[in-house]
Amino acid sequence: MKISYNWLKDFIDIDLSVEQTANLLTNSGLEVENVEFYESIKGGLKGLIVGEVIEKKKHPNADKLSLTKVDIGNGTMLSIVCGAPNVDAGQKVIVATVGTTLHPVSGEPFTIKKSKIRGEISEGMICAEDEIGVGYSHDGIIVLPQDTPAGMPAADIFKVYTDYVLEIGLTPNRADAMSHWGVSRDLKAVIHHKLNTDLTLQLPDTTSFKTDNNDFVIDIEVENQEACPRYCGLTITGVQVKESPQWLKNRLQAIGVRPINNIVDATNYVLHELGQPLHAFDADKIAGKKVIVKTVKEGTSFVTLDGIERKLSSKDLMICDAEKPMTIAGVFGGLNSGVSENTVNIFLESAYFNPVWIRKTAKRHGLSTDASFRFERGIDPNITVYALKRAALLIQEIAGGKVSMDIKDTHPSPFPAFKVAFSPRRAQQLIxxxxxxxxxxxxxxxxxxxxxxQNECWNLEVPPYRVDVQREADVVEEILRIYGFNEIETPEKFAFTPGLHDKFDKNKIENTISDLLSSNGFMQIMNNSLTNRKYYDYVDNQYIVKILNPISSELSIMRQNLLFGALESISANLKRQKKNLKFYAFG
Structure with missing residues (x-):
């Protein structure tokens, strides 16, 4: 899971370096596996400056090239050979000086060098959009407004957004930390304990939310309350579907989410902000102005957003209108019910679905989405209305429109906290x-x-979003996470009874081989014994040991050799620019 450092600071006012933050999170159980510097334009336009074309004349040895003199400020004049058809004297242009590394939209980065082109010296390059990563046009060079000063850094014109992205190896039990809000809660706790600084968490303000009218009311009916304990919705009319503002696209792109349009982007934003998946429907496509949460007949055909026709199970929870299914609840949208460029009115859904139902449906159809990833692990059932208001206000800000029905909530009372009996004395014994x-x-x-x-016993009320804290041992683990596992000293003495091994010692042989290989620069790798079925397409099914309830489609069978795990390790290292690789493994 990727977390934006800038986004995190919206919730908690921290004055820590990204490295300090990463260490605190790792020590609290949210292991930061990687910290990556992000730039909205790769390379950050470093070395690119504004220049003014003072002179242009035809290249004596080439019909399609021009010789230019370019002033890049402070009286510095460069001779540049340019092949663009639209270059002309008097233009303000983007210049890549000698030594600048360019990151084009397609292809590998390259560095500008002083060179001779058809016998003429060229001391730089006048750039087109695609050559510096700010667009896709290659019809000609970028021509800037005349009042742009020569010598101005290009980064100041194109407003390069920078951020640090923390990649957290989230364990399956930590459903509460699958958002920036969830991570900030843990960070606040560990900062208070480790740095003795009590910070205040800041949620986005939704007090300005209001219903503008009741001109477009959608009825909601939940037939299967076991699968859907809570369902909330509202309509917004008169929206304008368009490209999202740059700040929103920057936030999403930094964490690897592709912007689509302002409505979909707003729902994705709230998902990664608060951990509550949302779905926006084209309200005019909802037949009978009614949303029904139910199951359908076994074998019902349904075309999902990816254009694939799927056969539904009678155990798949569906969001339907009065005539047909519209989406697979909590998993994947339908092809014909979502928001398009022609959408004017939307119905916004915020729900809490039974994790078991969502997990089984996702596995049944081989689907894994940001929404199902969260629903199947268990989200906060008490945040649905707040998230709905937050999303509605954000959509109104970036797409306009009016809230045209009161929020309908099928479970308006709060979900109860988990009750856990806890003994501090017993906790100390466990620790x-x-x-x-x-x-x-x-x-x-x-x-x-x-x-x-109550005397030596503490009766605890654990928030319902902490689905992993149900027992006293879970509470002890929570205390240890924040207190610090590293603060628990290792005993100086261990009592054990040595044994005599006259037989063949497999471990001793492995250790001897390991010492030999390691001393020659090899690194030992240990891969999962579960692997992807596609690696063994050449093996007949009768020789494959399948997992009945796999964690994911990528871990669905038992491995038959060590090769593919080793190749995965090589691939992961190469992606992180680690090229000198020598691995060995036992299995």
């Missing part, structure tokens, strides 16, 4: 170290766990 009770209390309070003390 193996005495941690002061006031420290435990402070950590639990920072994690939004309410405490009611």
């Amino acid at each position: 193996g170290k005495t941690i002061e009770e006031n420290t435990m209390e402070s950590i639990l309070s920072d994690l939004e766990i309410k405490i009611e003390k």
Whole structure:
């Protein structure tokens, strides 16, 4: 999961370096596997400046080339050979000086060198859009407004957005941390304990939300309340579907999400901001102005957003209108119900679906989406209305429109907290170290766990978004995460009974081989014993050991050799610019 450092600071006012932040998160159980510097334009336009073409004349040895004199400010004049048909004297242009590395839209980066082109010296390059990554046009060079000063950095014109992206290796149990808001909650707790600084979390303000009219009301009916405990919705009329503003595209692109249009981007933004998946329907395509949450007959045909016709199971929860299914609930949208460039009115959905239902449906159809990834692990059932208001206000800001029905909520009362009995004394025995009770209390309070003390027993109320904290041992783990596993000292002595091994010692042989290979520059790798079925397409099914309930389609069978795991390790390292690779593995 990718987390934007800039986005994180919207929730928590931290004055830490990105490295410090990454270390704090890793020590609290949210392991930061990689920190990447992000630029909205690759290379950040470094070395590119504004120049003025002072002189242009025909190249004596080439019909399609021109010789130019370009002033790049401070009286510096460059001789540049240019092949663009639209270059002319008096123009303000983008110049790549000698030594500048360009990152074109397609192809590999290249560095500008002083060279001779058909016998004439060229001390730079006058650039087109695609050559510097700001567009796709190659019809000619970029021509800037006349009042643009020579010598001005190109980065100041195109407003390069920079950020740091933290890639977190999220464990399946941490559904609460699958958003910037969730990560900021953990960061606040660990900063309070480790740095003794009590920061305040800041959620986006939704107090300005209001219903403008009730001109477009969609009825909501939930037939299967086990699969859908909560469903909320509203309509917004008069929206204008268009490209999203640059700030929104920058945020999404930084974490690897492709912008589509302002409505879809707004729902994706709230998903990654708060962890609540949303879906926007074209309200005019909802037959009977009614949304029904139900299952359909076994074998019903349904075409999903990717254009594939799928046969539905009677156990697939569907979002339907009065006539037909519209989406696979919590998993994937339908081809004919979503927002398009012609959409004017939308119905916005925010729901809490049963994780088991969503997980089984996603596995059944071999689908994995940002929404199903969260729903199948369990989201916060109490945030649905807030997220709906947040998304509605964001859509109104970037697409216009009026909220044209009151929010309908099928479960308006809050979902109860989990009750856990906790003994500080028993926790200390499990931890193996005495941690002061006031420290435990402070950590639990920072994690939004309410405490009611009754003698030596604490009755805890755990927020419903913490689906992984159901037992006393889970609470102990939470305390340890924030307190720090590294703060628990390793005992100086271990009691054990040595044994005599006269038989063949497999471990000793492996260790001897490992020592030999490692001393010669090899690194040992240990890969998952589960692997992807596609690696063994050449093997008959009778020889394949399949997993009945695989975690994902990429881990659906038992491996038959070590080759493909090793190749995956090589691929992962090459993607991170690690090229001198020598691996070995046992299996």
